[in-house]
Amino acid sequence: MAKKLDKVDVVTVGVGWMGGIVAAELTKAGYKVVGLDKGKEKDIKDYLHTHDEVRYPVRGEGYEKLTNETYTVRNTLEEDARPIRDKSTAVIGEGIGGGGSHWGAQTHRYYPYDFEIRSKTIEKYGEEKIPENMTLQDWGITYDELEPYYDKFEKMAGISGEPDPNYPERSDDYPTPPLKKNRQMLLFEEAVKKMGYNPFVIPAGTLSEQYTNPDGETLNACQYCGFCGSNYCEYGAKADPVMTVIPTAQKTGNFELRTHARVIRVLHENGKAAGVLYEDTRTEQEFEQPADLVVLTSYVFNNVRLLLLSEIGKPYNPEDGTGVIGKNFTDHHGVTSSHGLFDNEKFNNYISTGAYGMAITDYTGDLLDHHDLDFLHGGQIEARITGNAPVANNIVPEGTPQWGKEFKEKSLFYANRFLMIFSQKATLPYREHYLDLDPTYTDANGDPLIRITWDYSDNDKAIHEFIQEKHIEILEEMGATHILAYPMPEHFSGGLAFQHNSGGVIMGEDPETSAVNSYLQTWDIDNLFVCGASAFPHFSCTNPTTTAAALTYRATEGMIEFLKNGGQLVEAKSQKNQV
Amino acid sequence: MTENKDANQKNESDNQEEVDLSKRQFIKTAGMTTGGIVGGILLGSFISKPFKTEKYEPASEDSHHHGSGSHNTFTEAMQFFTRSEDLLTLAAATEIIFPEDENGPGAIALGAPYYIDKQLASPWGKNTDDYRKRPFLAGESPLNRGDTMLTGLRKLNEVSQSKHNDIFDNLEEDAQIEILQSFEAGEIEMNLVSSAGFFALLRQLILEGCYADPLYGGNKDMEGWRMREFPGAYMSYVDTVEAKEFVKKEPMSLSDHM
Numbered sequence: 001m002a003k004k005l006d007k008v009d010v011v012t013v014g015v016g017w018m019g020g021i022v023a024a025e026l027t028k029a030g031y032k033v034v035g036l037d038k039g040k041e042k043d044i045k046d047y048l049h050t051h052d053e054v055r056y057p058v059r060g061e062g063y064e065k066l067t068n069e070t071y072t073v074r075n076t077l078e079e080d081a082r083p084i085r086d087k088s089t090a091v092i093g094e095g096i097g098g099g100g101s102h103w104g105a106q107t108h109r110y111y112p113y114d115f116e117i118r119s120k121t122i123e124k125y126g127e128e129k130i131p132e133n134m135t136l137q138d139w140g141i142t143y144d145e146l147e148p149y150y151d152k153f154e155k156m157a158g159i160s161g162e163p164d165p166n167y168p169e170r171s172d173d174y175p176t177p178p179l180k181k182n183r184q185m186l187l188f189e190e191a192v193k194k195m196g197y198n199p200f201v202i203p204a205g206t207l208s209e210q211y212t213n214p215d216g217e218t219l220n221a222c223q224y225c226g227f228c229g230s231n232y233c234e235y236g237a238k239a240d241p242v243m244t245v246i247p248t249a250q251k252t253g254n255f256e257l258r259t260h261a262r263v264i265r266v267l268h269e270n271g272k273a274a275g276v277l278y279e280d281t282r283t284e285q286e287f288e289q290p291a292d293l294v295v296l297t298s299y300v301f302n303n304v305r306l307l308l309l310s311e312i313g314k315p316y317n318p319e320d321g322t323g324v325i326g327k328n329f330t331d332h333h334g335v336t337s338s339h340g341l342f343d344n345e346k347f348n349n350y351i352s353t354g355a356y357g358m359a360i361t362d363y364t365g366d367l368l369d370h371h372d373l374d375f376l377h378g379g380q381i382e383a384r385i386t387g388n389a390p391v392a393n394n395i396v397p398e399g400t401p402q403w404g405k406e407f408k409e410k411s412l413f414y415a416n417r418f419l420m421i422f423s424q425k426a427t428l429p430y431r432e433h434y435l436d437l438d439p440t441y442t443d444a445n446g447d448p449l450i451r452i453t454w455d456y457s458d459n460d461k462a463i464h465e466f467i468q469e470k471h472i473e474i475l476e477e478m479g480a481t482h483i484l485a486y487p488m489p490e491h492f493s494g495g496l497a498f499q500h501n502s503g504g505v506i507m508g509e510d511p512e513t514s515a516v517n518s519y520l521q522t523w524d525i526d527n528l529f530v531c532g533a534s535a536f537p538h539f540s541c542t543n544p545t546t547t548a549a550a551l552t553y554r555a556t557e558g559m560i561e562f563l564k565n566g567g568q569l570v571e572a573k574s575q576k577n578q579v
Numbered sequence: 580m581t582e583n584k585d586a587n588q589k590n591e592s593d594n595q596e597e598v599d600l601s602k603r604q605f606i607k608t609a610g611m612t613t614g615g616i617v618g619g620i621l622l623g624s625f626i627s628k629p630f631k632t633e634k635y636e637p638a639s640e641d642s643h644h645h646g647s648g649s650h651n652t653f654t655e656a657m658q659f660f661t662r663s664e665d666l667l668t669l670a671a672a673t674e675i676i677f678p679e680d681e682n683g684p685g686a687i688a689l690g691a692p693y694y695i696d697k698q699l700a701s702p703w704g705k706n707t708d709d710y711r712k713r714p715f716l717a718g719e720s721p722l723n724r725g726d727t728m729l730t731g732l733r734k735l736n737e738v739s740q741s742k743h744n745d746i747f748d749n750l751e752e753d754a755q756i757e758i759l760q761s762f763e764a765g766e767i768e769m770n771l772v773s774s775a776g777f778f779a780l781l782r783q784l785i786l787e788g789c790y791a792d793p794l795y796g797g798n799k800d801m802e803g804w805r806m807r808e809f810p811g812a813y814m815s816y817v818d819t820v821e822a823k824e825f826v827k828k829e830p831m832s833l834s835d836h837m
């Protein structure tokens with residue numbers, strides 16, 4: 001029997017970036033918030049001694065344990081899905097701070113084109129340009145409407161950066177200056193400028209200088225320590241919910257954090273959410289937490305799974321494209337990367353941050369003309385200095401064996417003589433790519449796991465071919481003696497590298513084609529909001545968190561409005577974007 | 580490569596002969612052929628250490644003052660393996676995959692075999708944080724990491740016996756390389772796990788044993804890091820980040836911060 005607890009104003013499921021932002025904004029507004037997280041408590045005292053390659057990136061300390069639950073994967077509708085079993089390949093944050101405690105903190109905004117992608121594509125190229133099974137949708141919001149919330153996130157997190165010359169629409173500068181340029185970045189900058197591109201230092205939540213945010217939280221200056229993405233920052237120099245929004249919420253006295261609290265269902269009746277049902281993972285005791293407002297902030301997979309398990313919203317059907325929960329799922333790990341080896345150079349490769357480097361956006365969005373190209377959108381090109389942690393970085397020229405004498409010799413020689421060119425590409429949605437409940441595999445309680453049906457598309461492959469040619473040109477210009485241009489894997493394996501997934505509870509203007517409105521409020525239940533990248537109708541080129549956080553900041557204004565006056569915040573429009 | 584070689588490494592490579600010898604010696608004292616069998620048990624395996632790892636003397640006092648600095652080997656015994664022949668096969672394979680050469684020590688001198696034994700004895704070796712629910716589909720192995728390694732190492736010996744009438748450890752280097760290549764290519768039939776799957780795990784564990792923080796028992800005296808001029812666990816590089824030239828730093832381990 002579940003024990004029924006006293007009602008609170010707001011309950012959040014998960015306390016990572018999104019849960020932390022909701023907790024900070026609503027507690028500051030005077031509401032009582034309970035944050036439930038299935039993982040453990042964490043603060044900066046836990047961050048000492050994270051300069052450990054095996055414990056953090058290799059074994060995945062801080063990633064979700066799969067002992068009791070995981071997700072399953074198949075590439076097509078016809079296949080049986082298999083569970084992802086190995087914890088270190090399912091890179092999803094767990095516990096207070098979620099993925100935000102061990103992220104790389106690369107913080108680009110999305111492009112104006114993204115938010116109106118369908119309209120703008122049709123406007124310029126005609127509807128025929130969009131493949132029949134590509135479920136491209138506008139987001140129900142414009143860049144200009146979201147801009148103030150990007151700014152709010154950047155100021156909370158202290159982001160260090162400089163404007164991207166290709167995308168000037170900023171209302172204010174980044175709160176802290178860009179990170180220092182090292183030798184590799186200068187080489188890249190010189191080469192790409194010569195080639196006519198517009199490079200800029202990658203914006204990052206690894207702070208170039210000490211900074212106190214508008215909530216009074218102080219972050220320190222980054223030490224370029226080389227153990228960053230996948231590790232915690234013991235300096236408190238990385239923007240992290242544990243260092244920012246969570247203490248902000250705690251200071252108000254209105255926030256109660258409960259760890260080891262795994263939410264099993266959203267409780268609802270007569271079109272209203274009543275609260276959530278959760279279990280203490282140590283005792284298996286079940287609790288019912290009633291609330292006026294329920295907010296799902298448990299990352300894409302859990303957000304979708306909880307809605308499906310709780311029978312909220314119409315599950316998406318890939319056969320006829322009806323329904324919404326699970327729709328437009330994308331995976332964004334199919335990166336294009338190339339290494340340049342430099343026989344006559346030696347770099348301080350051991351010095352890096354989580355998102356260290358320079359980027360160019362000349363091939364993103366609609367900055368390039370797609371009339372004669374066989375893809376839509378594009379990819380960003382980055383020179384990335386990711387450190388040379390020695391278990392993971394043994395880069396040798398093509399044709400070298402992967403072990404033995406020659407391997408040892410060459411991997412030592414090149415340990416400080418490589419540089420990576422890296423592209424994250426836009427990943428567009430397709431009718432047959434979605435999330436649902438697995439028919440075979442269950443969690444420890446017997447509830448079905450979430451199942452991914454997804455594979456690389458022709459659009460992904462075409463961008464890869466296009467962008468890799470540019471990598472090679474750049475590396476040649478930089479003077480690389482060997483160029484390793486890695487092919488894309490044939491199929492999606494289900495392994496994640498940096499928690500870049502989206503969709504499943506997408507935003508839009510029309511309840512027939514979207515699950516939430518532009519305030520991330522569900523169309524079906526007024527007092528249920530679903531925050532995070534689950535709201536993205538497609539994945540743009542770059543990392544998700546800045547955009548997910550901006551949408552969540554905007555959503556918190558909607559939540560406050562809802563708690564005051566109730567009702568749907570946006571009037572539904574029907575049949576505009578439908579595919 | 581030689582242009583990077585510093586004085587330490589030069590000195591170290593003079594010790595190569597000695598390390599080789601110590602490995603051979605072990606094979607003599609504990610190998611199948613020489614140990615006396617009492618009541619079905621190999622006596623040699625009780626009284627001798629499978630192989631020596633402390634032979635790789637850092638060249639100068641200076642070069643390891645940041646490291647553990649200690650040469651005690653109390654932590655070098657078996658936590659996971661039960662048969663010393665399994666550890667012996669493993670040691671031979673690690674040295675082929677990451678051999679000693681003029682750049683510095685190989686996997687044995689770096690302590691990789693004992694590192695691997697410890698990892699397999701840990702919860703990770705038993706896949707405790709992994710999803711293990713049945714059914715396992717075609718292509719998935721139901722074995723945990725420890726069992727995968729045991730199965731693979733014993734198969735290495737089996738293949739060696741059938742091809743060359745001797746255990747893996749006693750084979751010539753070329754024959755050992757050839758056998759490992761056939762495992763890597765997935766050409767060896769194995770029960771419940773693919774030979775390629777075993778090989779991938781073996782290779783990964785060896786790299787870890789050579790390059791993990793020494794706190795786990797491998798990368799002895801940080802010699803793995805020193806070979807590739809990786810400084811290990813430094814707390815800050817603010818002062819070096821903008822340097823135009825390569826800056827070599829004496830490595831530090833996590834134990835330096837305790």
Ligand SMILES: Cc1cc2nc3c(=O)[nH]c(=O)nc-3n(C[C@H](O)[C@H](O)[C@H](O)COP(=O)(O)OP(=O)(O)OC[C@H]3O[C@@H](n4cnc5c(N)ncnc54)[C@H](O)[C@@H]3O)c2cc1C
Nearest residue numbers: 014016017018038095098099100104105106263532543545
């Ligand atoms: C190695 C790595 C590098 C990354 N680098 C970048 C980067 O450079 N830039 C970028 O933008 N993004 C990056 N990301 C992604 C980023 O971390 C995520 O986008 C972000 O953390 C998502 O925030 P969230 O709040 O939606 O989810 P999370 O941070 O995942 O938080 C969700 C929380 O919900 C909890 N939870 C889940 N299910 C339940 C349940 N049933 N009951 C209770 N609690 C539950 C989890 O324990 C977790 O704490 C990276 C991620 C990783 C892992």
Ligand code: SF4
Nearest residue numbers: 206222223225228233
């Ligand atoms: S690189 Fe900077 S932000 Fe990242 S962990 Fe090190 S000191 Fe912290």
